[in-house]
Structures are given as structure tokens and as C-alpha cells.
Amino acid sequence: MNGITGWRMQANEPQCLSALLTPPEEGALVLTRAQALQLLETRREALRREGLVEWGEGILPQLAKQFAHSAYLDRQTYAESLERLAALFYHCRAQAGERVTDECILEFLSTRFEGVCGGDFERLEELAQERFCREG
Amino acid sequence: MESNAWNMDAQPVLEQLAARYLAGRSRCMTYARTRQLMEAILYCMEFEQAGEDRQLQPKNEEDGTLRYQRGLAAVQQAVRKAQLQYSRMAEAFRDFGNRNLRDTFHRAIPGFFRLYDPIFAPQETLITMDYPVLNRDVSLCGVRAVQAYLDGLDLEQEFLHLFPESLAVRTLLRFDPDYRRQFYNLSGVLLRCVLVTALRQEITGDRTASSAVCLAAWRKTTAPAQQEAKLELLLQQLTAGRCPHPRAVCRYLAPELHGFVQQLAVTRQEGLGHLAVYME
Numbered sequence: 001m002n003g004i005t006g007w008r009m010q011a012n013e014p015q016c017l018s019a020l021l022t023p024p025e026e027g028a029l030v031l032t033r034a035q036a037l038q039l040l041e042t043r044r045e046a047l048r049r050e051g052l053v054e055w056g057e058g059i060l061p062q063l064a065k066q067f068a069h070s071a072y073l074d075r076q077t078y079a080e081s082l083e084r085l086a087a088l089f090y091h092c093r094a095q096a097g098e099r100v101t102d103e104c105i106l107e108f109l110s111t112r113f114e115g116v117c118g119g120d121f122e123r124l125e126e127l128a129q130e131r132f133c134r135e136g
Numbered sequence: 137m138e139s140n141a142w143n144m145d146a147q148p149v150l151e152q153l154a155a156r157y158l159a160g161r162s163r164c165m166t167y168a169r170t171r172q173l174m175e176a177i178l179y180c181m182e183f184e185q186a187g188e189d190r191q192l193q194p195k196n197e198e199d200g201t202l203r204y205q206r207g208l209a210a211v212q213q214a215v216r217k218a219q220l221q222y223s224r225m226a227e228a229f230r231d232f233g234n235r236n237l238r239d240t241f242h243r244a245i246p247g248f249f250r251l252y253d254p255i256f257a258p259q260e261t262l263i264t265m266d267y268p269v270l271n272r273d274v275s276l277c278g279v280r281a282v283q284a285y286l287d288g289l290d291l292e293q294e295f296l297h298l299f300p301e302s303l304a305v306r307t308l309l310r311f312d313p314d315y316r317r318q319f320y321n322l323s324g325v326l327l328r329c330v331l332v333t334a335l336r337q338e339i340t341g342d343r344t345a346s347s348a349v350c351l352a353a354w355r356k357t358t359a360p361a362q363q364e365a366k367l368e369l370l371l372q373q374l375t376a377g378r379c380p381h382p383r384a385v386c387r388y389l390a391p392e393l394h395g396f397v398q399q400l401a402v403t404r405q406e407g408l409g410h411l412a413v414y415m416e
Contacts, residue, residue: 053170054163055154093164101161 012057013040019061028068035079039064042083043090050094059089059102066110072119084121085109088128096132105132145200146177152201153177157256172257179259179278180207183214211254211279218283219249221290230296232304233316240267241289248282268321270391291388292323294379299326324392327371331396334370348408351400360397367393 020036031039039060047054064082067073073081092105108131109124117123153173154165165173181200184207222245231237244263251262261281265272269288276284296304304326308315311325336342336350354363371389375382400408 047164051167052164053154053167055151055158055165056163059163090164093162094166098161098169102163 012055015057016040016043016060019057020064022061024065024068028065029070029073029075029078030068031064031079031082039079039082039086042086046087046090050090052090052094059093059106060086062102062106063089066106067113070119071114081121085113088121088125092128092132095129100132108132146174146181146204147200149177149201149204150174153256175259176256177204180204180211180254183207183258183280184210208254208258211258214279214283215249215252215254218279218286221283221286222246222249225286225290225293228293228297230293230301230304232296232301232308232322234267234308234318234322235316236319237267237322240265245282245286252279254279266319268319270321270324271388288388291381291385292321294381294385295323295375295389296326298374298378299330321392323389324395327389327392328396330374331367331370331393334374335366348405351408352405355400360401363400364393364397367396 017036017040020031020039021033024030043054043058043060046052060082063085067078067082067085070081089105089109092109093102096105109128112127113119113124117127150170150173153176154170157169157173158165181203184203226241229241231241244265248261248263252258253260259278261277263282265282265285267289269285269292271284271288273281273284299307304322307329308322308325311329312318315322315325332347332351335354336345336347339350339354358366368386368390371386371393372382375385379385
């Protein structure tokens with residue numbers, strides 16, 4: 001399986017990087033190239049840890065877009081927070097089973113982070129674990 | 137299935153098949169599911185190659201997607217062919233009351249046709265086909281395994297149709313009163329019976345003579361290779377003009393002849409009676 005995952009990563013990382021560096025809408029948080037590359041590294045590790053293969057440009061551009069207007073993130077915390085959110089997303093993805101959509105997970109993380117969690121990652125991780133482990 | 141050349145060729149197809157499988161629900165897939173899809177692609181590609189009797193190495197200039205699509209079409213065609221064969225066989229299928237044969241044919245195989253997925257899991261055989269045909273190739277999988285199994289059963293049915301139902305049932309009952317609940321091959325029992333009956337006639341000139349005495353005499357005077365040749369000849373005489381495909385039926389039953397000769401060589405004198413259940 002290493003051959004397949006390795007091939008996939010080579011094929012879609014440039015696509016993913018390009019999407020991450022696309023200028024966002026006005027007022028949105030942005031990543032530097034170095035931060036985007038670090039995020040790809042986080043993704044690579046998370047996919048390997050969770051036993052997943054990701055297709056196309058992947059979820060990261062969507063994830064970045066979803067949290068680019070967060071009330072609880074700023075320029076200093078945005079990149080690091082995205083790394084944590086990405087790891088959490090892939091963990092949920094692996095746990096949730098095939099019937100749960102990416103958009104459902106993304107929406108859950110976004111609404112809880114901005115809502116009941118008030119930007120608290122540990123609380124968000126607890127809620128996500130509770131929600132998606134039951135789905136599997 | 138694991139050839140690097142094949143994997144390289146199949147990888148572009150994998151992305152397309154994964155997209156089709158995920159159907160927009162997700163961008164991710166587990167290793168296990170990815171492996172399943174890769175095996176599905178390789179199965180179709182190899183199916184197409186084997187069908188056209190080409191060399192197994194892919195041609196570099198040929199597009200992997202095209203070869204996969206041709207393979208998938210060949211798999212789907214094989215399923216249709218097997219379904220037609222099954223329907224034809226079902227019209228006159230004989231199981232002589234053996235539950236294992238009946239369940240395998242009337243329940244398991246239709247279950248395969250109902251559940252088989254040529255696109256995402258053509259390599260899955262899905263059913264165990266518990267009734268033991270004589271020529272089972274355990275290396276096969278997917279529709280190819282079921283097709284080969286049906287081919288074996290088809291030849292066996294040709295042979296079983298040589299026997300009137302009541303005679304076959306009486307003979308099987310004499311061999312084993314519990315044969316309806318057993319898991320062995322029925323054609324092997326009937327073949328042995330009909331051959332011993334023919335041998336009795338030929339060796340002693342008396343169809344009613346004791347089979348044990350006949351077999352004891354035969355093994356003293358005849359070498360195993362000659363015994364096997366004689367049994368082959370008797371089988372050819374039995375099937376010629378009576379079975380639609382006599383040569384194929386003989387090939388199908390050949391392992392049973394070899395087994396009988398081997399068993400005859402090692403069976404003690406007092407066991408020959410049991411070895412030689414005969415027909416009335």
C-alpha cells in the first residue's frame with residue numbers, strides 16, 4: 001500500500017498547495033507558502049497514522065476556507081490551528097465510516113468550534129470523538 | 137496481481153474508480169478499500185488479457201483505462217454467460233436429494249448472481265460452493281471461479297443423467313443410508329458402482345458374482361497402470377454416444393478413476409466389499 005499512498009501524495013500535493021495559496025476573499029486569514037508546506041506535512045502524517053488515502057486536491061483547501069473567518073483565530077494562530085484541525089478531521093474521517101460525508105464532518109467541526117466550544121480545541125476534540133466514533 | 141508494472145498501469149484507473157466509489161461523499165478512503173479497488177482493476181485487466189490469450193505484461197503504448205474498460209466488459213459478459221448456463225442447467229438439474237448439492241446449486245449460486253459486483257469487487261467469489269466438484273481450481277476467484285465451478289457441475293450432470301433417478305437413489309442409499317446429508321461428490325460414488333458392475337461382468341462373466349472376490353482377483357492379475365487404463369476404457373464406452381460431451385466428461389471424472397485404483401491397491405481383503413458397492 002505504500003506504493004499507492006506515495007503515488008497519490010506526489011500526484012495531488014501540488015494541486016493542494018496551489019489551492020491553499022490561492023488568494024482568499026477579502027478579510028480572510030491567509031497562509032504563507034512555508035505554512036502551507038508545513039500543513040501538507042501534517043496531512044501526510046495524519047493520513048499515514050489514520051490509514052487513509054486522499055484523492056484530488058483533498059480537504060485542506062476547504063478546511064482552510066471554512067476557518068478563514070473564524071472569530072477565534074488570528075494571523076498568529078491560524079496556521080497552527082489548521083494543522084490541529086486537519087489532524088482532527090482525518091481522525092474523524094477514519095472513524096466515521098463511509099456513509100458520513102466530508103462536508104458533514106467539516107460542518108460539524110466548524111459550527112462546534114465557533115459555537116459551544118468557543119475556540120477550545122480540547123472541547124472540540126471531545127465532541128468530535130463522541131459524535132463520529134458512534135457513527136463507525 | 138501484485139506486479140509493479142500492472143500497478144503503475146492501473147493507478148490512473150484507480151483514481152477514476154475511487155471517484156466513482158466515493159460518489160462525492162468523501163475525498164478519503166481507507167487502505168483496505170483502496171486495496172480492494174486496486175484488486176478490482178487488476179482483476180479486470182487480467183481477465184481481459186487472459187480472455188484474449190495475450191502475454192500478461194502490459195503493452196506500454198496501450199492506455200490502462202482502455203484495457204480496464206475492456207476487461208470490465210469481459211467480466212460482465214462472463215457473468216451473463218454464466219447466468220445463461222445456470223438457467224439452462226436448472227431446467228433439468230438432479231441432486232438425488234443431496235442437501236449440499238441442492239443448496240449449493242439452488243441457493244448459493246443464485247446468491248452469487250444477486251450480490252456480485254463487477255465494478256467495485258469483481259475479485260470476490262462471495263460464496264463457498266460447498267458441494268465438491270472433482271476439478272475444483274482453488275486459485276480462481278470472482279466470476280471465473282463460479283464459471284469454472286458451473287462447468288464442472290455441468291459435466292457432472294451429464295454423467296448423472298445416465299442413471300435413472302430411482303436406480304441412482306437406491307445405489308447411493310446402499311453406499312451410505314445418510315448420503316442426503318453428506319458432503320461428498322455423488323458422481324464419484326455412482327461411477328465406482330457402475331465400473332465395478334461392468335468389471336464383474338467382464339472378469340467373472342457373472343454380474344451377480346461377489347464384487348469383493350472380483351476385485352481381489354483383478355488386483356492380483358492386473359498392474360495399477362493397466363487397471364486405470366481399463367477403467368478409462370470402460371468410462372469411455374459408458375459415455376460415448378450417451379453424454380453430449382463424452383470426452384470432457386471423461387476428463388472431469390479421470391481423478392476419480394485414479395483415486396479408485398490407488399484405493400484398490402491399499403484396501404485390505406475384508407474391505408473390498410465396501411469399496412465395491414454395486415448396482416442392481
